[in-house]
Amino acid sequence: MPPAPLTPERILEATEDVLRRFGPAKATVVDVARALGVSHGSVYRHFGSKAALREAVTERWLDQSHAELSAIAESAGPAAPRLRSWLAALFASKRRKAGDDPELFATYMVLVGENSATVDRHIAEMIAQIAAIIETGVAQGEFSATDPTATARAVWDATNRFHDPAYAAEWGREGIDAAFGAVCDLVLRGLAKSA
Template identity: 80%
Template sequence: MPEPLTPTRILEATEDVLRRFGPAKATVVDVARALGVSHGSVYRHFGSKAALREAVTQRWLDQSHTTLSAVADAEGPAGPRLREWLAALFAAKRRKAGDDPELFATYMVLVGENSGVVERHIETMIEQLARIVGSGVRDGEFRAADPAATARALWDATNRFHDPAYAAEWSRPGIDEAFEVVCDLVLRGLRA
């Protein structure tokens, strides 16, 4: 008996198709063919090619949210949690760029098409940072008048280590040291 057609199966097949054909040539018909179903079956789950591509982009960006949220909401001092959160984000982005460069290039195109998805992702990331900063302020560890504004500034200050536009730099010698210097700087700046 064939596996039921689910949104998850469709998204997994879409990733494979995008990896093989790239975003310019991948079609819903290719996804349906990979699943052994009609393209109409795919459209019953995702109303358009754009909706399918947006869902794939969302899924890709959401993969890091759970891990990072666990770090943001963990117990303990905010300073080490902030450093761990930034390091986990950097590691996740590096893995995505280095482990599967074809799919990463595809996602760069998809992310460009789905600015709303990207904006929601960034807001989720900044909210997590704000929770860390806020807990540090409450515990007297950090000094910040507005944790949300401080979180946005942290996001901007560490852009080199998570914005895919900088992916080519992530494997260069010295990048880990540069990351540590930036972390030390922002943590010193936040200390109460």
């Protein structure tokens, strides 16, 4: 049976395994190529540099939550429960990533620091999804916001403790779910249109 074709997806999966084993400081493109049974030149044909490969891994990791969150943002119905559901899904996704694979999570924190443009794109996408929910809430008469994008940024910032990896150590602590609920309640009360 011939070997599976070398695809960017296979390379990214192998890179995650290599990063998990060696960490970002010691992992090399040669290690990735060795894990795939190919030459490092074959990897470079798909990713022009080690930096490009690391950026693609970071982007892949950040994008994994986009589909679920996008589905919530684009769903029908009242905006308030959708926004709460979206924030809860984001928090759950980040906790899963931190708890299920702590070695890879720590590696990604290093990569995220190196790839600020990738992180900036991710944050812009997240804020755009929140803004879409807020715009719907304004149109349906649920929310009051003169600038949905600025309001979305404020919601992002207000909920930072529950999605910024810098707070990952807190995500398993007792009372964190109650704290999350309290922040969501506060955000939703702040958005609610006055009667």
